[in-house]
Amino acid sequence: MAEHRTRRLIAVMMAPMLLAGCMVGPDFAPPDPQLPETSFNGDAGVAVSDARLPPPTDPTWWAVFRDPVLTGLEHRVADANLDVRTATIRLAESRFQRGVTAAAEFPSINGDAKYTRELYSQNGIISLLGGLLGPSASGGIPITPINDYNVGFDASWELDLWGKVRRQVEAADAQVDQAEDQRRDALVSSLAELARDYIQLRGVQTQIGIANDNLKVDRDILQLAQQRQEHGVQNGLDVENAAAQVESIRAQLPTLEQQESQYINALSLLLDQPPGALRAALGRPRAIPLAPPRIPLGIPSELARRRPDIRAAETQLHAATANIGVAVGAFYPSVQLNGTVGLDALDYTNLWKGSSLQYMVGPSVSLPIFAGGRLKKTLELRDAQQQEAAIFYHKTVLQAWHDVVNALVSRRLEQTRRARLKSQADHSRQALILARARYNDGVAEFVTVLDAERSLLQAEQQYATSTMNVSLNVVQLFKALGGGWEETFPDPPVVVSTVR
Template sequence: MNTLISRIALGVCVLGLAACTVGPDFHRPAAALPDQWEAGHRGQATPLSTTPSQIVDGALDPQWWNVFHDAELSSLIARVAGASLDVKAAGARLMQARAARRVSGADALPSVEGTASYQHARSSQNGLLDVAGLGGKHDYNVWQPGLDASWELDLWGRVRRETESADASVEASADLRRDVLLATLAETASDYLQLRGVQAQQQIVQQNLEIARHSLALTKIRFADGVATRLDMAEAAAQVSTIEAQLPLLDNQHARLVNALSFLMAAPPHTLDSELRAAAPIPALPSRVPAGLPSELVERRPDIRVAEAHLHAATASIGVAVGDFYPRVTLSANLSLQAMHFGDLDQWSSHMFGVGPALSVPLFEGGRLKGQLALREAQQQEAAIAFQRTVLNAWHEVDNAMSDYDARQSHRDKLAEAVEQDRIALDNAQRQYVAGATDFLNVLSVQRDLLGTQQALAASSTEVAVSLVTLFKTLGGGWQTAFPTSSKRADPGGTARVSGERDHDS
């Protein structure tokens, strides 16, 4: 009875120890973010917020590209999300992290392996050991199939901490894939908007080229009538050539941007030539841009989630280092059959077994364990600092993107006013030239001014649209739709999609 009670008490103690997990537990760090964005970025009457498109409080649409209401852009986004080689490479890295997690998690389970051996041998006649009892005069055979099993009792939670760290590393890899997807979608939208901006500049140059050619034809007529001079003729012809010289460079920019979009969707050069050859206007901006709340950045920004996962992994690694200071208990067992004749293996007398625990206690490691613990603690401190820096950087990026969006809109509006005034000036200069009230040099000067401001306006309009894409990127929108999740942290593997269909782990 006393023996039974002792065994029960020992079992209770072992179970109690098994529930112990050494090392610090991870707690999500607080993110130092404001409750709301600055008033100047939310559509109130401030010097930086007087433009038609206003940044306001409100839920951020994960499919932020829909604010442009451009079917071609939405189509490109969907295809790039599913075909991007960068996203696929990030998915492969996620698969590696999951495979490493399975390797790490195997330490928490028993290890069982089957063995089988056969040996044809003869003992020495002059040696000390004659296992066959044949005096070393005859050969013999030994047949031995069996099973070996071992299991480390995770009394201190060292293995559990290893698994926890591996789980956090998988989370980090999943969020890195989200980060790659977010950057890829933003780059797709940016390249597309720049393409439309180049097409707008091409149209502007063509329109001004027609004006310049008309002026040249008019100058030739006036020269034939003896009203214009050869200087007027030369200046008009030079104006035409100067404008024509811009077309090859714009054509080159157009081709490079089309190829950039083709590369993003893992297609050869010129794949999208026919699809994107027709010019289309720069998409209009929304009147209101919901930016969400600052506190939502922690969940939306993949880089913050990556930093948090790294901090979690570093915290769990401390527990692994602490667990190395404690004894390790391993249960091992083996069951096998051994016989000198194969036909005797099915007899009970051929069986053999062994079972029992093994204890290993670190007595002297030359400071290795203490050094390892100090290393893990320092790495955790670095990860905590990196998390704080990532959050602060995200705050700065969003604030800068909002200011940039407001400022670029103001810059665009002033250029629009300049274009209107230059048009009026050119019309008056042409009328005065025809009437003989001014020379042709004035007409050329005003036309150059109009071309410059028109191109600057097209470039500025493009920059405004691209800055809105940058704002959505800094807010961390986009990946939630491409990689839908069934839980807060889950992110199954698979090919990126923006259809809302859930990926499945293989």
């Protein structure tokens, strides 16, 4: 019989430990991104394997442009960009919130100390004692003030029998991972935005250079027309047409200079600088950064691990799945262990004696019986939120796939267009040389020279714009591939306590 009681006692003691391994609700399984294993889009997206090329997630992908100014600016983004710094703060917030959530797994212990001086009313409940004490108390019971000293602590601990708290911690862990990937996404986007603004700045400066070069040519043509007029070879019409062409090109410069200033200011904003702060560093024109002919793509199915927005969508789905377990756990009984231990005495000299000890300890069970449908509707809400997160994940993966394919197609077609524009510019330049020679020989009309010059200006501007677009498409491709993805994060910001 004694052995049987011992087994029952052990079973009772082990039951909470066994139940502690139970977690209600669905377990999260990483979704299948359903991305291809070979190429993004046929021949346009064949995976590249070249040891000389950086991996798609190389954090310094902009080095392929071989522009030291761009490289110097990119190295400042992680520390200076306000969006990245905000995402860093949010990451720290998610970690702090995770700590708050995880605290529910441990007992809560509070210490307290209390002193009161009390005086009971003679006309209150004390007056009922007069009848019990007999005639001797007919004159009333003498009441004097008393002191009450009390020190001790109380503790409570809710047993996580159904895993509700662990599901809350699981959701908080997923939210920390989501905040990490959101910071990565902010960094990837900021790096790409800075590269785009920088390339566009160099494109505008190239356009300004083209306009100035053509302005010099048109001034030479105007001077030639004036000389021929002075010698009576031509009339004043040629001079006026040449002068109009000069003013037409000069009129383009203010718009281009305005765009130059705007891109410099955009770069200053990305690096937390006031307007014009980078004028000295960026005002001197440089050539448009050119990308290499080959770009590492990697395997399309790995895109789900490289793109921070896809990873963030997956962790959002993970958190939504864990929250279903939290909602399911609310249907189960809640078991809490409570205890209070303290010393109580009317005289301070007796407070620390063993006879002043008092305590209260015992479990409490709370079972939801009726909540007006709140628990059921909460569970239905969490189910709907999980379905929404699953759709958002699928859309994010599909959007990433589209981004890569669109960038590949744009880059390939723009490279073809750029080659043709270069050929057009070469022919236009040769046509202008021939037109000027024939005009000098008096066998061609002046309008032929003007048309040739306008064609050359247009071809050179289109070629410069196409060169800029090729580099912009490369930046977009690196961003679509998740380039700039980081492994480590900076230290969390210093938190200044406001507790007084």
